[in-house]
Amino acid sequence: EVQLLESGGGLVQPGGSLRLSCAASGFNFSGFAMAWVRQAPGKGLECVSPISGSSGSTFYADSVKGRFTISRDNSRNTLYLQMSSLRAEDTAVYYCAKVRGGSEWFGDLSLDYWGQGTVVTVSS
Amino acid sequence: IVLTQSPGTLSLSPGEGATLSCRASQTVSRTYVAWYQKKPGQAPRLLIYGASTRASGIPDRFSGSGSGTDFTLTISGLEPEDFAVYYCQQYGSAPPYTFGQGTKLEIK
Numbered sequence: 001e002v003q004l005l006e007s008g009g010g011l012v013q014p015g016g017s018l019r020l021s022c023a024a025s026g027f028n029f030s031g032f033a034m035a036w037v038r039q040a041p042g043k044g045l046e047c048v049s050p051i052s053g054s055s056g057s058t059f060y061a062d063s064v065k066g067r068f069t070i071s072r073d074n075s076r077n078t079l080y081l082q083m084s085s086l087r088a089e090d091t092a093v094y095y096c097a098k099v100r101g102g103s104e105w106f107g108d109l110s111l112d113y114w115g116q117g118t119v120v121t122v123s124s
Numbered sequence: 125i126v127l128t129q130s131p132g133t134l135s136l137s138p139g140e141g142a143t144l145s146c147r148a149s150q151t152v153s154r155t156y157v158a159w160y161q162k163k164p165g166q167a168p169r170l171l172i173y174g175a176s177t178r179a180s181g182i183p184d185r186f187s188g189s190g191s192g193t194d195f196t197l198t199i200s201g202l203e204p205e206d207f208a209v210y211y212c213q214q215y216g217s218a219p220p221y222t223f224g225q226g227t228k229l230e231i232k
Contacts (some may be wrong), residue, residue, distance in 0.1 A: 001148040005127075037168075042227045044211060044213055044223055044224070044226050045160070045162075045168065045213075045226075046223065047213075047221055047222075047223070048222065050219075052219075059219045059220070061220055064218075095167060095168070097168075100170065100173060100179075106219070107138065107156070107215070108156065108215060109175075109215035109219075110156075110158040110170060110173040110213070110215060111160075111168070111170060111222040112170045112173075112179060112180070113160075114167035114168050114169075115167060116166075116167055117167060121136075
């Protein structure tokens with residue numbers, strides 16, 4: 001059974017940093033691209049950043065470019081999102097999700113398994 | 125690519141059929157559109173990918189269609205558990221791979 005478990009969310013002041021983790025199990029982690037998707041309160045879904053299975057290919061939404069870094073440790077079956085220079089508008093539930101198609105995300109970012117999410121609140 | 129979903133809210137009764145629309149600002153290559161169901165406090169659930177292929181375990185009352193710029197999610201015979209927010213997503217061309225703003229399907 002595929003399981004994705006996010007952690008690391010919490011309350012942080014504007015300008016602060018936070019690192020999210022997503023522990024994956026039940027599938028060949030290195031064989032699949034992964035992504036972080038967020039949902040701000042009362043808003044829709046936004047794909048923040050995908051990463052290929054080998055970590056060779058990443059992408060960032062304009063809203064987080066230069067502030068967030070996605071990474072993965074295939075030996076630990078874990079996905080990360082390092083967030084810095086956080087702003088109030090980064091307040092959201094952050095989900096990690098598995099890319100359905102395989103190890104590359106470019107051209108196929110349908111997401112077939114999602115974690116339950118971790119809440120990030122940026123406020124003073 | 126901007127995705128516009130309509131209607132914003134759809135009020136229907138169990139047993140009725142639902143038609144949800146997703147219109148893209150430009151052609152979505154290879155009909156790479158997905159549909160997700162989202163309930164409060166739950167993770168999104170993939171329903172349809174490739175515009176018309178049901179994901180694993182999805183009941184056949186859910187169907188997707190469309191090409192180019194116009195895509196549709198159809199739910200035949202609404203069950204109580206189908207009332208949720210539905211999002212379309214395009215992922216066929218260069219990123220960013222955007223989501224629509226969602227359609228809320230509520231019980232009438």
